[in-house]
Amino acid sequence: MEFRLIERIRELTAQPRDDVRLGIGDDAAVLAVPSGQELAVAIDTLVDGVHFPRGTAPVDIGWKALAVNLSDLAAMGASPAWALLALTLPDADPVFVEGFAEGFARLAQPHRLALVGGDTTRGPLSISVAVHGFVPPGQALTRAGARVGDLVLVTGTLGDAAAGLHALQRPMREDDSRASLRDFLIARLNRPTPRLAAGTALRGQATACIDISDGLLADLGHICSASGVGAEIDAALLPRSSALLDLYDEASALHFALSGGDDYELCFTVPPQRLAEVQANLSRLGCGVTKIGRIVDGDSVRVRGTDNAWLATDHRGWEHFA
Amino acid sequence: MEFRLIERIRELTAQPRDDVRLGIGDDAAVLAVPSGQELAVAIDTLVDGVHFPRGTAPVDIGWKALAVNLSDLAAMGASPAWALLALTLPDADPVFVEGFAEGFARLAQPHRLALVGGDTTRGPLSISVAVHGFVPPGQALTRAGARVGDLVLVTGTLGDAAAGLHALQRPMREDDSRASLRDFLIARLNRPTPRLAAGTALRGQATACIDISDGLLADLGHICSASGVGAEIDAALLPRSSALLDLYDEASALHFALSGGDDYELCFTVPPQRLAEVQANLSRLGCGVTKIGRIVDGDSVRVRGTDNAWLATDHRGWEHFA
Numbered sequence: 001m002e003f004r005l006i007e008r009i010r011e012l013t014a015q016p017r018d019d020v021r022l023g024i025g026d027d028a029a030v031l032a033v034p035s036g037q038e039l040a041v042a043i044d045t046l047v048d049g050v051h052f053p054r055g056t057a058p059v060d061i062g063w064k065a066l067a068v069n070l071s072d073l074a075a076m077g078a079s080p081a082w083a084l085l086a087l088t089l090p091d092a093d094p095v096f097v098e099g100f101a102e103g104f105a106r107l108a109q110p111h112r113l114a115l116v117g118g119d120t121t122r123g124p125l126s127i128s129v130a131v132h133g134f135v136p137p138g139q140a141l142t143r144a145g146a147r148v149g150d151l152v153l154v155t156g157t158l159g160d161a162a163a164g165l166h167a168l169q170r171p172m173r174e175d176d177s178r179a180s181l182r183d184f185l186i187a188r189l190n191r192p193t194p195r196l197a198a199g200t201a202l203r204g205q206a207t208a209c210i211d212i213s214d215g216l217l218a219d220l221g222h223i224c225s226a227s228g229v230g231a232e233i234d235a236a237l238l239p240r241s242s243a244l245l246d247l248y249d250e251a252s253a254l255h256f257a258l259s260g261g262d263d264y265e266l267c268f269t270v271p272p273q274r275l276a277e278v279q280a281n282l283s284r285l286g287c288g289v290t291k292i293g294r295i296v297d298g299d300s301v302r303v304r305g306t307d308n309a310w311l312a313t314d315h316r317g318w319e320h321f322a
Numbered sequence: 323m324e325f326r327l328i329e330r331i332r333e334l335t336a337q338p339r340d341d342v343r344l345g346i347g348d349d350a351a352v353l354a355v356p357s358g359q360e361l362a363v364a365i366d367t368l369v370d371g372v373h374f375p376r377g378t379a380p381v382d383i384g385w386k387a388l389a390v391n392l393s394d395l396a397a398m399g400a401s402p403a404w405a406l407l408a409l410t411l412p413d414a415d416p417v418f419v420e421g422f423a424e425g426f427a428r429l430a431q432p433h434r435l436a437l438v439g440g441d442t443t444r445g446p447l448s449i450s451v452a453v454h455g456f457v458p459p460g461q462a463l464t465r466a467g468a469r470v471g472d473l474v475l476v477t478g479t480l481g482d483a484a485a486g487l488h489a490l491q492r493p494m495r496e497d498d499s500r501a502s503l504r505d506f507l508i509a510r511l512n513r514p515t516p517r518l519a520a521g522t523a524l525r526g527q528a529t530a531c532i533d534i535s536d537g538l539l540a541d542l543g544h545i546c547s548a549s550g551v552g553a554e555i556d557a558a559l560l561p562r563s564s565a566l567l568d569l570y571d572e573a574s575a576l577h578f579a580l581s582g583g584d585d586y587e588l589c590f591t592v593p594p595q596r597l598a599e600v601q602a603n604l605s606r607l608g609c610g611v612t613k614i615g616r617i618v619d620g621d622s623v624r625v626r627g628t629d630n631a632w633l634a635t636d637h638r639g640w641e642h643f644a
Binding site: 021022045049073076086088116117124128132143 | 366368448454
């Protein structure tokens with residue numbers, strides 16, 4: 001089982017990298033970090049029925065297992081290089097393996113990410129991926145650098161993945177004219193786009209950065225804790241997709257945008273004088289970016305409603321799926 | 323749950339490493355590979371009831387999860403540096419977490435291994451560990467360099483872990499005077515010793531190397547496949563512990579030594595003229611080392627019995643536990 005899956009992904013992603021001195025097939029891979037680069041490494045696990053709904057297509061699972069990890073590299077401003085894959089499967093189902101490999105490879109390929117090692121074991125379905133990326137010394141984006149007066153920005157739109165999960169769990173009428181909106185939201189849940197180009201563009205620009213996996217309130221809360229600051233967000237400024245706004249009422253859409261997880265957008269802070277440049281840089285990459293608030297003295301995240309009153313929220317927010 | 327476990331292991335292993343620029347607590351760790359070193363990386367997963375018997379003590383699970391990965395670094399001749407841990411647990415049981423952290427830390431500490439990242443998730447018990455070690459360029463030990471005429475050696479003794487599993491699965495009489503022998507074998511199963519010092523001592527000496535996780539026949543078979551050679555082993559030369567020989571008859575002891583997995587000893591090849599030096603070097607490290615056969619033309623592993631006839635074996639051997 002081991003070699004079929006790992007070899008299959010290698011076939012689908014075949015792209016020589018000079019820095020891979022010894023790839024899959026020995027006790028360990030041997031890798032050479034380019035001189036003048038530091039290594040960013042992260043590991044994340046997806047468990048069946050916990051991090052993705054049971055019945056999720058194998059191709060989506062393969063994509064998402066890599067995407068959530070690449071998103072961690074994006075949040076550090078690192079460029080992806082190598083991955084290790086540990087896949088636990090109840091049985092060696094060739095349909096699952098082929099679909100998983102295809103989804104994983106489809107995301108790996110354009111980023112020139114090499115799968116350099118793996119382990120396949122029998123057991124309840126779960127996937128751990130460890131990713132490795134490069135970042136110039138001292139330029140990694142951390143959670144700890146936000147300063148009072150910085151602006152808070154996010155890429156893309158918020159709340160789509162949580163709405164997608166909500167939609168997935170409700171039966172749909174066959175004649176539903178809004179099926180394509182629903183599909184868009186579900187695709188945002190199943191096929192998140194790690195914001196890698198945005199992450200590297202933010203090197204030297206953002207003072208703090210995180211990816212939104214647990215929801216905006218929770219993840220911006222992590223920036224605040226690590227930086228020793230507070231934040232104020234304007235609900236009216238939150239970027240939300242037309243699919244979200246068409247399918248859900250304002251209260252639900254706001255709830256998903258504030259507390260929904262799994263969007264894998266970046267939330268970051270910049271000094272006001274860099275706003276225009278950062279917006280121009282990210283827009284040039286085709287990545288939407290929106291100012292949603294600012295960093296203040298304090299230790300919590302507050303949200304100003306459209307009526308200018310503070311909303312009642314907490315850091316944990318909605319108990320999200322992932 | 324996440325931070326308690328990861329933080330607890332960090333507390334127990336606390337040892338500053340200059341090469342860890344940013345440790346646990348952000349989206350990724352940031353690491354600096356020392357100049358003039360390449361990186362060896364491996365990942366392995368342990369699943370409850372598959373790679374260790376259900377009911378194994380948490381402290382043993384923590385130790386073994388790291389040990390099987392460090393063993394991969396040993397087989398490459400790499401020195402351990404960093405690890406990532408992905409732990410999936412059915413519930414946040416503090417007794418399990420404390421035991422696991424203690425076992426993991428007890429093995430990490432003497433090797434100055436730093437835990438630099440992790441992920442804890444809820445689900446059926448399984449553990450993936452990714453390890454990173456250093457090796458000078460071009461000096462990694464692979465499976466591919468064995469040449470006809472080379473001698474085949476192993477560290478330590480073989481078959482103990484498989485016998486330990488066998489013993490564990492049989493009830494013991496309370497008055498069994500051989501309980502300490504049984505305990506020795508079970509400890510070899512639960513607390514394998516990765517042969518790290520031996521691995522680095524073999525740099526520039528061994529022509530091929532692998533760790534014995536699947537059993538001698540299977541793993542020496544991997545060296546033969548990768549090197550395009552065959553091997554002949556003498557059953558009479560196989561190093562076996564007195565515990566194994568006292569508790570099991572010759573046929574069982576031979577079976578465990580040839581086909582039992584989970585010993586995590588090294589199997590390697592050296593040219594005959596290096597034998598004396600390698601034996602002296604490893605003995606000086608307190609690591610037993612035994613010549614068990616030689617590399618020949620061919621593509622399979624054959625075992626000569628004590629009567630000089632070839633034993634009937636196959637590469638898969640006994641279906642081992644791991």
